[in-house]
Amino acid sequence: MRKTFLITLLLLSINTFAQRPQRPQGQERQPIKITGTVLDKDNGDPLEYATLVLQSVDNPEKVTGGISDIDGKFSVETLPGKYNISVEYISYKTYKLPNQLLKESTDLGTIKLALDVAQLEGVEVVGEKTTVEVRLDKKIYNIGKDLTTSGATISDALNNVPSVNVDVEGAISLRGNENVRILINGKPSALAGFGSTDALRELPADAIEKVEVITSPSARYDAEGTAGILNIVLKREKTLGFNGSVSVNIGYPSQSSMSVNANLRTDKFNVFNTLGYRYYESPGHAFYENSYNDGQYDQINENRDYTRSGKGFNNNFGVEYFFNEKSSLTGSFFMRFQDGDDLTENYSDYFESGLLTRKSFREEIELEDEENYQFSLNYVNNIDDDGQKLTADLQYSNGDEVENSTIDDNNTFPNTSLNTLESIYQNEIEDEYLVQADYVLPMGDAQFEVGYRGTFEREITDYKLDSLNRSTNQFVTNEDLTNKFNYQENVNALYTQYGNKFGKFSFLAGLRLENTQLKGEVTSDFDTSAIEDALGEDVDLNFDKNYLGLFPTLNLIFEIGEMENISLGYNRRINRPRGRFINPFPSRASRANIFQGNPDLDPAYSNSFDLGYLKRWDKLTLTSSVYYKRETNSFEYIQEATGQTTTDSVRIIRSLPINLSSNERIGAEAGVLYNPKKWLRLNGSVNFFQFSSEGEHNGTDYGTDNTSWFARFSSKVSLPEKIEWQTNAFYMGPRQNSQTETKGMLSLNLAFSKDIMKDKGTVSLNVSDLLNSRKRQSYTVSDDFTSRSEFQFRPRSINLSFRYRINQSKDRDRKNGRGENENGGGEDEMEG
Incomplete structure (x- = not known):
């Protein structure tokens, strides 16, 4: 069998x-x-x-x-x-x-x-174990059977992948480190929002085939991302004929979506298309208690209510043409449109010497219009039957996001009066070109690979803030904040790697050479001296920096037996600051809180080691690892007082990214997949890590030591009448950085599904955050102020979905995989 x-x-x-x-x-x-x-x-x-x-x-x-x-x-x-x-x-x-x-x-x-009746039970067991595949440089997780992702987004699905965490604001971390590189089908993509994770909240989870967790990337991959790489592989059928699926979802708080996947494969071409539409309304809430050491107010409390709504459309269309049985050319086009309408209502109480002396109400309306396009060409030539292969890629991506915001701030006690009325316009335009070529040469049991990748990005941020002059009743441009910033990042890379196997020992060694150019230029019709003074006289608003680096990688595996192996990985990686981190002009989260980029930021570098152990039994699979990472010149957000106040005497706090001298992270993780019965599957993982950093800025020591952990558990039960029940639980332990302590957080998801219409259709019901406990609670201490806060991005949600398969039986996923088995390997397919 x-x-x-x-x-x-x-x-x-x-x-x-x-x-x-x-x-x-x-x-x-x-x-x-x-x-x-x-x-x-x-x-x-x-x-x-x-x-x-x-x-x-x-x-x-x-x-x-x-x-x-x-x-x-x-x-x-x-x-x-x-x-x-x-x-x-x-x-x-x-x-x-x-x-x-x-x-x-x-x-x-x-x-x-x-x-063959004797084989039926064995087939069911194998089908249930097709969830994880271990390679020399990565782990592959198939999330296609996760019921809790029915009707969900890619961001929701990632939160169910071991080693990965998505916080309440959508920030993605790997092993507790947010500096993770997100790739789509192995390449940077407009689908991932040019490094932002916002787009992943709009794209349907149904589009994902598998997620590759690459904690020890080989030289083939970009050196960007000190935590590692998450590669999201999208579905594309490889079987002959026409097939596809249609998914429809409705939920509460109000949300609805529809996605269509279609594929037509013949001997000469393969046409694939994914079409999706989503509408959502997402309420949220936050509370802030800010205490100040000096100034007019010793405490300010804020209660914020968020009402977010929007609609999005995305389409990914492509054609693969087969010149012959060895070579093909694939062209694809992706587009995404997103309209958002967000309302933030902020109720503030102001205290002097412990007494409430003033109240205010602030309303912010933000209208967002975003468009993304991507054109890709991919050529593959399997030169011979021994595995010699040549691939080439060309890709162009474009993003255009326009935000128009109106901020109305009024006193409500002891009298009613206008504090300020502001109008903000922001336009971000991003262009990215990618050129890549890879060549693979097998040499017996060995394999040699060489390649080139060039990525050329340009980002233009146009920001304008107008404030109402109450004496003239006219809007006046704020010259200190209005600007246009042009940022470029050009990376040229050459790599080579060699792998071989000697008996039970396998290795993959590589070296990557990358040249990075970072350029920034400020265009402003106003005096920029205030910005220069705020950042320091040594900071140049217009810069052109160049970095050349070597990035070695080494991955080893020793097969103790057919069902057991030990792996060891080493890699050196880089963390490049993106445009928002470098843009010197402040943007406002509120009148009293601003974010300011730092053009003096330099890239950070890390050296990482990973020791892994894998053991498989008949019904149990164990994966585990111990890891160590040291990062130099690392950067981190700090909060500090600017010395300025608003027109109503509220002190202005600035968030600023800076280079710290170094940080270290050491941790251990373990995952267990257990199938005690053919109707029961249990899956659990835990990650424990210790983090320490050292460094100072403006005479303040920002060094810290932190120990934290997170764990997840999933159970899937097959009930009678083709009903399946899944429970997912996630706990993020308490953690801290140089200024902020964050409490632990528990989240529980529940889902049921039933096959209908002769297994061509599936109805699913899932509840996300069943206990309504997914809230971030934190406490920040600085020399000038303290802040206690609670933030909930969205409350408990309920979703009902229906999926109908066209010429695509559910058993195909369980028994035969999808075409090239892109679902991830089963028990007998894990590689050493």
Whole structure:
């Protein structure tokens, strides 16, 4: 049974294209075609994805074959010769024809397969274990069976992946470190919002095939991201014919969405398309208690209510054309439109010497209009049957986001009066070009790889703030805040890596050379001296910096046995400050709180080690690792008083990113996948880490020591009547940085699903944050003030979804994988 499963996956992974036996020198042989039809013996139904295996008798290592289409028919080209022929289908008895001499094209006729009852229970167990695959440089998680992601977004789905955490504001961290690189299909993408995670909150989780957690990236990947890489692989069918799915979702608080996935595959081309629409209303709440050491007010309390609404449309369309069985060209186009309408209501109480002396009400209305486009070309040439391969990529991405905000701040006690009325306009335009080429050369058991990648980004931020002059009743431009900032980041990289296997020992060693250019230019019609004074005389608002770095990587695996191995990884990586971190002009979260970028920021560098252990039993899989990371020149947010006050005497606090001297992170994580019964699956993981940093700024020591942990648990139960029940729990332990302590947080999700319409449809009901406990509670201390806060991005939500599959049975996911088995490996597929 296990051998059958592996052969099936192998044939799917080569897309039904046969590996041709080597032709003896001097002998020309023309391919012949082997055809036939596979049916169920009991009911005569065609068996889609049945496997035809042709094994050479003279050279048993040469195996070719293909799979049947929706009508049970197969057609495979091979060279004349003597073959052992078998037709296999998981949970059916194998049909065999040994020692067949094939001289010309042959029709094997109708082949009827009978159920193998003895294998049925084993198939169910294997299907339930196709959730994790371990490679030399990454772990692959299939989230396709996660019921709690039905109707959810990509951001929600990531929060169910081990080692990953998505906080209440959507910030993504890996092993507790937010400096993680997000890739889509192995490349930076407009789908990921140019490094921002906002777009991931709009795209449907149904579009994801798998998530690759790369904590020890090889030299093939960008050196960006000191925490590592999350690579989100989107679905694309590789099976012949037309297939697809339609998903419809409604929920409370008010939300609705629809997504359509469609795929048409022929011998010469593959057309794929994902279309999605989403409308949402998302309320939220925050509370801040700020105490000041001096100034007019010794305490200010803020209660904020958020009402966010918006609608988004996205479409990803592509065509893959096959020049021949070895080479293809894929062109794809992605577009995303997002309109947002956010209302923030802030009720503030002001205290002097402990007495309430004033109240105010602040209303902010923000209208957002965002557009993203991406064009991609990908060329693949599998030069020979030994694995020699050449790939080339061209990609252009564009993002245009316009925000118009109106801020109305009024006193409500002891009298009613206008504090300020402001109008803010902000336009961010981003362009990114990517050029990449990779070449792979197998050398026996070894493999050599070399490549180039160039990414060229430009970001223009146009910011304007107008305030109402109460004496003239006219709007006046705030010259200190209005600006236009042009930022460029150009990275050219060359890499090479070599891998080999000696018995039970495998290694992959690589070296990446990257040149980084960071350029910033301020365009302003007003005097910038106030900005320069605030940042310091040594800071240049217009800069052109260049960095050249070598980034070695090494990944080792030792196979203790077939079901057990030890891995060791080392890598050096970089953290480049993005445009918002460098833009010197302040932007306002409120009148009393501003964020200011620091153009004096330099990249941070890290060296990381990861020691892993994997052990598999019949019904249990254990993955674990111990890791250490040291980062130099790291940067972190600090909060400090500016020495300025608003027109009503409120002290203005500034958030500023700075380079700290260094930080260290050491931790351990473990994950367990346990299938005690065929109807029960348990999955749990825990990550414990210690973080310490040192450094000072403006005479203040920002060093800190912090110990924290997070854990998740998931159970999935198969109930009668094709009902499945899943529970996901996540706990983030208390943590702290140089200024802020954050309390622990528990989140619980619950979901049910039922197959209907002869398994072509699935109805799902899920509740996110069942206990309504996903709230961030923190306490900040500085030399000038203290702040206690609670923030909830969105409350408990309920979602009902329906998914209908077209020529796409649910059993395909469980038994046969998707085309190239992009769902992740099963128990027998984990690699050492």
